Amino acid sequence: MTPYSPSELMAVNAARLLTDGKVVFVGVGLPNLACNLALRTHAPNLTLIYEAGVIGARPERLPLSIGDPTLVTGAAAVAGMYDIFALYLQRGLVDVGFLGGAQISRTGDINATVIGDYAGPRTRLPGSGGSMEIAAWAKQCFIITPHQKRRFPDKVDFQTSLGHGPARRALPGRGPQAVVTDLGILRPDASGELVLVALHPAATLEEAQANTGWPLQSAPDLAATAPPTADELALLRALDPDRIYLK
Amino acid sequence: MSKLSTLPAAIAAHVHDGDTLYLAGFTHLIPFAAAHEIIRQRRKDLTLARATPDIIYDQMAAAGCARKIIFSYMGNPGVGSLHVLRRLVESGALEWEEYSHFGMITRLAAAAAGLPFLPMRPTGASDLANVNPAYRRIPDPYGGEDVVVLPALHPDVAILHVQRADENGNAHLWGILGEQKEAAFAARRVILTAEEIVSEDVIRRDPNRTLIPGLVVSAVCHVPHAAHPSYAQGYYDRDNAFYLEWDALSQDEARLQEWLDQWVYALPDRAAYWDKLGPEVHARLTPSPRPSGEVDYGGYA
Numbered sequence: 001m002t003p004y005s006p007s008e009l010m011a012v013n014a015a016r017l018l019t020d021g022k023v024v025f026v027g028v029g030l031p032n033l034a035c036n037l038a039l040r041t042h043a044p045n046l047t048l049i050y051e052a053g054v055i056g057a058r059p060e061r062l063p064l065s066i067g068d069p070t071l072v073t074g075a076a077a078v079a080g081m082y083d084i085f086a087l088y089l090q091r092g093l094v095d096v097g098f099l100g101g102a103q104i105s106r107t108g109d110i111n112a113t114v115i116g117d118y119a120g121p122r123t124r125l126p127g128s129g130g131s132m133e134i135a136a137w138a139k140q141c142f143i144i145t146p147h148q149k150r151r152f153p154d155k156v157d158f159q160t161s162l163g164h165g166p167a168r169r170a171l172p173g174r175g176p177q178a179v180v181t182d183l184g185i186l187r188p189d190a191s192g193e194l195v196l197v198a199l200h201p202a203a204t205l206e207e208a209q210a211n212t213g214w215p216l217q218s219a220p221d222l223a224a225t226a227p228p229t230a231d232e233l234a235l236l237r238a239l240d241p242d243r244i245y246l247k
Numbered sequence: 248m249s250k251l252s253t254l255p256a257a258i259a260a261h262v263h264d265g266d267t268l269y270l271a272g273f274t275h276l277i278p279f280a281a282a283h284e285i286i287r288q289r290r291k292d293l294t295l296a297r298a299t300p301d302i303i304y305d306q307m308a309a310a311g312c313a314r315k316i317i318f319s320y321m322g323n324p325g326v327g328s329l330h331v332l333r334r335l336v337e338s339g340a341l342e343w344e345e346y347s348h349f350g351m352i353t354r355l356a357a358a359a360a361g362l363p364f365l366p367m368r369p370t371g372a373s374d375l376a377n378v379n380p381a382y383r384r385i386p387d388p389y390g391g392e393d394v395v396v397l398p399a400l401h402p403d404v405a406i407l408h409v410q411r412a413d414e415n416g417n418a419h420l421w422g423i424l425g426e427q428k429e430a431a432f433a434a435r436r437v438i439l440t441a442e443e444i445v446s447e448d449v450i451r452r453d454p455n456r457t458l459i460p461g462l463v464v465s466a467v468c469h470v471p472h473a474a475h476p477s478y479a480q481g482y483y484d485r486d487n488a489f490y491l492e493w494d495a496l497s498q499d500e501a502r503l504q505e506w507l508d509q510w511v512y513a514l515p516d517r518a519a520y521w522d523k524l525g526p527e528v529h530a531r532l533t534p535s536p537r538p539s540g541e542v543d544y545g546g547y548a
Contacts (some may be wrong), residue, residue, distance in 0.1 A: 012451040028325050051348065052273050052423045055275050058358065063514045065325035073537050074420045080424040081273055081298070082356050083519020085349040090368055109372075113345075118378050126322030126329075128300075128347040138371035159374040167371035170392065 070156030097138030108163025164192025273425025359432030405434030416464025422480025
């Protein structure tokens with residue numbers, strides 16, 4: 001077995017969640033790597049939409065930012081920002097959105113805005129960007145984040161985007177349907193609470209519970225993910241040769 | 248009528264203390280040269296609006312130009328925090344007003360269309376609406392679900408960098424278009440900087456590529472390389488190394504002021520800035536050619 005890093009493990013498992021033919025709203029970093037890995041393995045017909053306004057991107061190098069020129073050259077279409085959010089996302093054309101944030105709550109709310117009080121912030125984070133609308137309107141969302149207690153509080157300090165709860169029923173999207181961490185995969189149960197459904201090789205339930213800020217439940221049929229294959233790792237490393245995101 | 252101007256004259260004529268500015272461009276075509284000229288002319292008390300403040304507003308805030316910031320994603324794209332803005336917000340030294348990307352662009356689109364507000368579908372996330380009273384929820388007058396509305400945002404001045412323009416201000420842009428069109432139509436005054444000033448014939452041969460009509464433009468300035476460390480598609484690459492360098496530089500007040508002295512105050516214009524970057528940087532940022540195919544508009548005499 002080829003050794004791999006926690007970021008590689010997360011990117012490979014996120015890529016496996018993408019089914020062929022879907023329309024994916026892509027962010028930079030690990031989501032971008034996961035989408036481009038899926039495109040080169042089991043999902044050659046993914047349509048990648050970048051929020052900067054690029055549809056059907058075929059990047060020839062790793063984009064550092066969401067607005068990298070490599071996303072434009074060779075793309076199927078380019079649209080303004082209003083069109084991307086209104087005609088593509090709000091209109092309901094996006095199947096999968098990727099989200100990230102400093103905190104993810106028990107019910108999948110995400111905080112990307114502030115730690116502490118909003119008016120007198122202890123740590124000011126970048127804010128919503130596209131995530132408020134992606135979480136609401138993409139048919140489903142995936143989250144990639146390291147499994148750390150501070151990242152998984154019972155409740156978030158600020159609800160930048162909605163997870164599960166009564167307000168979800170009025171929305172077109174089903175919200176966060178998978179959280180890929182470096183220990184395993186969480187999915188919402190029938191009540192909307194995130195539960196552990198799979199463990200990565202060498203990770204344990206106790207380790208996952210110790211790194212979660214609420215009493216983490218596990219699914220009755222707790223699965224084990226297959227280790228990343230040599231092919232997956234080779235393709236992934238070719239996408240990020242300088243290991244900017246694959247730390 | 249020619250709207251050609253030098254950049255210092257355009258800034259002096261159109262940008263005043265206390266104005267609300269929108270320096271447009273989503274990662275692409277960010278008008279850094281204009282920002283540096285505003286810093287050199289020591290404008291102050293500005294309200295700086297941008298979906299992504301980027302390091303252009305970090306620099307303007309570091310130079311003391313800003314009273315308030317209006318934004319939807321205050322990060323260094325692909326890198327991390329915008330440390331100057333973050334410090335000022337965390338210490339209470341800068342006012343701020345916050346939206347999501349779609350909220351921000353919807354405000355511009357409303358203003359651009361001459362509407363008081365525009366509706367959006369609800370998102371179910373309540374905290375931003377709780378802290379920003381501009382977010383309102385109203386019934387659909389036709390009996391559907393409630394909609395969320397935000398008021399039009401009318402900047403006093405929008406500044407855009409474009410690939411090419413004629414002297415009337417008709418401008419061709421390609422690549423990522425961001426909120427350029429909405430910002431130009433929403434603003435009371437519009438300044439363009441352009442990589443190239445071309446003849447009217449070049450514009451008229453490809454009118455579908457004209458995103459900004461001269462009709463809404465107040466001044467057009469010939470400023471090659473005006474977007475560095477951002478980029479101009481087909482002209483020069485984004486200087487990702489500088490975005491990474493800014494992360495460390497902007498956390499050290501002494502280095503920050505030294506950078507402003509050497510790269511803004513000490514330089515007369517963008518040509519001197521580009522020279523100072525040197526041939527190695529120029530070479531590193533030069534893309535290979537990838538021209539589009541031509542279309543035939545046809546002649547109908």
